[in-house]
Amino acid sequence: MAGHSKWANIQHRKGRQDEKRGKIWTRIIREITVAARAGGPDLSANPRLRLAVDKAKAANMPADRVKYNIDKASGALEGINYEEIRYEGYGIGGAAIIVDTMTDNRVRTVAEVRHAFSKHGGNLGTEGSVAFQFKHCGQLVFAPGTSEDQVMEIALEAGADDVISDDDGAIEVLTSPAEFEAVKNALEAAGLTPELAEVTMRADNQIELSGDDAARMQKLLDAIEDLDDVQNVFHNAEINE
Numbered sequence: 472m473a474g475h476s477k478w479a480n481i482q483h484r485k486g487r488q489d490e491k492r493g494k495i496w497t498r499i500i501r502e503i504t505v506a507a508r509a510g511g512p513d514l515s516a517n518p519r520l521r522l523a524v525d526k527a528k529a530a531n532m533p534a535d536r537v538k539y540n541i542d543k544a545s546g547a548l549e550g551i552n553y554e555e556i557r558y559e560g561y562g563i564g565g566a567a568i569i570v571d572t573m574t575d576n577r578v579r580t581v582a583e584v585r586h587a588f589s590k591h592g593g594n595l596g597t598e599g600s601v602a603f604q605f606k607h608c609g610q611l612v613f614a615p616g617t618s619e620d621q622v623m624e625i626a627l628e629a630g631a632d633d634v635i636s637d638d639d640g641a642i643e644v645l646t647s648p649a650e651f652e653a654v655k656n657a658l659e660a661a662g663l664t665p666e667l668a669e670v671t672m673r674a675d676n677q678i679e680l681s682g683d684d685a686a687r688m689q690k691l692l693d694a695i696e697d698l699d700d701v702q703n704v705f706h707n708a709e710i711n712e
Contacts, residue, residue: 498702499527500540501573505553507544518652522670558584559602560595563688566678566708567601568593574700583698591691604707605672608632609651611658611665615640622663629657645673674707681711 502523510517514524520541527537556577558570574580588595613622622642623634630650635643646654648670655668680688688708696704 494697495530496527496532497699499523499530499532500536501553501702503527503537503540504544505555505573507541512541512545521652556580557598557602558595559598559600560588560593561601562593562691562706562708563684564678564680564708566680566688566706567604567674568692568695569602569605569672569703569705570695570701571703571705572698572700573702580698580700583700584695587694587698588691591694592687593691602672604676605674605705607648608671608673609644609646609648609654610667610669610671610673611644611646611651611655612667613642613644613663614666617642617663621661622658625657625661625663626654629654671703672705674705677707677709679709679711685710 503520506517506520506523510519512520514521524537553573553575554577556572556574558572558581560568560570562568570584572580572584585595587593611626619634619636619642622644626634626644626646631644631646631654632650633645635645637643644654644658644665651670655665658665685708688706689710692704692706692708695701
């Protein structure tokens with residue numbers, strides 16, 4: 472199955488995340504906190520916490536800091552209570568945006584998210600206004616040049632839903648959230664390491680933006696991502712700079 476050209480967008484996104492490395496730890500700590508509080512501190516029995524700890528390792532977070540935050544969240548230490556809130560809205564050219572936050576003050580968070588949208592040419596929508604354009608799924612992306620046949624054989628046997636060959640040669644594996652970990656482990660055991668591996672909200676269709684529209688959309692996304700309470704931002708814009 473053929474798909475859009477996502478490779479440049481993924482590399483662009485990773486580069487921008489590297490520039491904001493300091494904020495990555497803060498977001499991972501919040502994810503560990505919420506995951507441990509919701510599902511307990513036992514990694515073997517808590518898939519969400521396992522994924523959060525994997526992110527912490529990938530971001531070179533010290534093991535003692537990971538353990539401290541798990542202990543804090545699971546009641547061994549005093550901690551802050553975070554609430555998960557999702558916002559939906561529209562960006563440049565009608566692009567759909569989903570913003571996942573974790574906050575200890577929802578009044579502050581909604582005000583900041585609304586301000587970021589309105590200041591940079593977007594509009595905050597109502598619940599459900601754009602979510603129908605996305606699918607909650609596991610996504611693994613392999614660099615152009617990876618053997619599509621090998622990825623397909625291993626991924627489908629491990630329980631993947633689909634394997635997509637993108638226009639630029641990248642290979643995308645899609646799974647249900649429940650099967651993500653098993654598929655990822657099977658691929659990595661075969662020596663196939665994805666450039667991107669996450670449980671995400673994947674857009675069904677992309678909106679291509681270029682020139683001034685692309686620059687304005689990137690400014691809007693940066694403004695939202697820079698908010699302290701924002702954990703993840705999903706959108707359907709293909710930004711051509």
